[in-house]
Amino acid sequence: MKVVTVIGARPQFVKAAAVSAVLRTKHTELIVHTGQHYDPQMSDIFFEELGIPPADFYLGVGSKQHGEQTGEMLAGVERILLGEKPDWVLVYGDTNSTLAGALAAAKLHIPVAHVEAGLRSYNKRMPEEVNRVLTDHISSLLFCPTDQAVKNLALEGITRGVVRTGDVMCDAFRLSAARAKERNVGKRYQLAPNSYLLATIHRAENTDDISRMKQIFQAFARIPAKIILPLHPRTRKVLNDSNVTVSDNVQILEPVGYLDMVWLLQRTALVLTDSGGVQKEAYLSKVPCITLRNETEWVETVEAGWNVLTGTDRDKILAAVAHYQNHPRPDYIENLYGDGRASQEILAAMEESGP
Numbered sequence: 001m002k003v004v005t006v007i008g009a010r011p012q013f014v015k016a017a018a019v020s021a022v023l024r025t026k027h028t029e030l031i032v033h034t035g036q037h038y039d040p041q042m043s044d045i046f047f048e049e050l051g052i053p054p055a056d057f058y059l060g061v062g063s064k065q066h067g068e069q070t071g072e073m074l075a076g077v078e079r080i081l082l083g084e085k086p087d088w089v090l091v092y093g094d095t096n097s098t099l100a101g102a103l104a105a106a107k108l109h110i111p112v113a114h115v116e117a118g119l120r121s122y123n124k125r126m127p128e129e130v131n132r133v134l135t136d137h138i139s140s141l142l143f144c145p146t147d148q149a150v151k152n153l154a155l156e157g158i159t160r161g162v163v164r165t166g167d168v169m170c171d172a173f174r175l176s177a178a179r180a181k182e183r184n185v186g187k188r189y190q191l192a193p194n195s196y197l198l199a200t201i202h203r204a205e206n207t208d209d210i211s212r213m214k215q216i217f218q219a220f221a222r223i224p225a226k227i228i229l230p231l232h233p234r235t236r237k238v239l240n241d242s243n244v245t246v247s248d249n250v251q252i253l254e255p256v257g258y259l260d261m262v263w264l265l266q267r268t269a270l271v272l273t274d275s276g277g278v279q280k281e282a283y284l285s286k287v288p289c290i291t292l293r294n295e296t297e298w299v300e301t302v303e304a305g306w307n308v309l310t311g312t313d314r315d316k317i318l319a320a321v322a323h324y325q326n327h328p329r330p331d332y333i334e335n336l337y338g339d340g341r342a343s344q345e346i347l348a349a350m351e352e353s354g355p
């Protein structure tokens with residue numbers, strides 16, 4: 001098979017690292033990097049650390065309004081697909097790069113394989129929800145990480161090509177756990193295990209609403225512990241341009257590479273995040289998570305008692321921190337996101353389906 005993989009944002013590099021390693025054992029893969037993320041700490045570091053082969057095509061689209069960014073990617077991917085004529089286009093998740101890759105392929109009648117299909121927040125104000133719904137409806141193979149994702153697709157009438165594979169983020173996490181152990185993150189930032197909380201913030205609904213940002217940082221100021229915050233450039237920009245106060249217990253870092261992130265996750269007392277991937281990685285690290293959103297796609301972590309949705313309500317955040325600090329951790333359900341073999345399942349499904 002000849003597969004064109006379209007990626008461009010940080011979480012897609014992590015996911016593609018797992019799948020590409022398996023895919024390339026038997027097939028030809030060409031990587032298109034849209035350039036949606038371009039800072040070295042948001043892009044290059046993932047290719048280097050995770051052994052992702054350099055992109056065959058770099059579109060260099062960069063940061064733009066949604067329409068302009070997605071449109072430029074669409075035109076760029078289309079040009080490549082017309083020249084390469086692949087058997088499959090492989091896309092991941094729910095970013096603008098995902099939608100552009102899928103749409104370019106579907107219009108050229110090239111089958112789309114969507115990794116992380118069927119996730120829903122049922123909040124159409126999220127750009128990601130729009131991207132994932134549209135992508136699912138034009139995909140030929142839909143790789144679902146969870147049973148819930150399969151059900152969500154069925155509710156929209158999508159049953160053909162749906163494969164429950166488990167989550168490739170679980171594959172990536174397992175592949176990197178041993179290497180992460182060797183990192184000297186503790187020394188570098190003077191962190192002892194369980195002595196800090198780990199936070200990430202980048203979701204548009206939070207960063208684009210100063211009152212929500214203020215609530216988050218007011219809550220952080222009242223947490224009597226060090227909070228490590230590897231900061232997404234989007235959030236750094238907002239903090240620089242606004243009067244949101246960051247308290248002294250919050251230690252801001254540049255975005256970290258994946259191996260350092262896994263190190264930090266495995267030793268933190270708690271996670272506070274509005275990220276999708278980090279909610280699951282907290283669970284895989286057996287660390288409770290407080291999600292700074294009003295809904296989540298990863299409902300299994302909430303049902304299992306390892307994740308709580310607080311939105312940005314200061315009191316709810318503080319109550320959740322106190323709850324997790326004062327209660328024993330819930331029972332752990334193994335393999336909630338699969339057994340680390342989702343990438344193999346994906347490859348098998350693609351092979352079975354043709355060309």
Ligand code: UD1
Binds near residue numbers: 038204234
């Ligand atoms: C994107 C995805 C989001 C995903 C996130 C992962 C969309 C609509 N959103 O959000 O689903 O969770 O990636 O991190 O696709 N910036 C830089 N350097 C970079 C990248 C971004 O400075 O390398 C800054 C720019 O100011 C840019 C802003 O971050 O305008 C937002 O970047 P963008 O890619 O548009 O969206 P994300 O918030 O990263």
Ligand code: UDP
Binds near residue numbers: 200256281
């Ligand atoms: N991540 C990372 N360094 C950071 C923050 C996140 O390596 O400083 C990893 C994280 O562990 C996960 C992925 O990036 O694997 C998630 O990306 P992000 O939170 O940006 O996007 P989302 O999952 O919300 O789409």
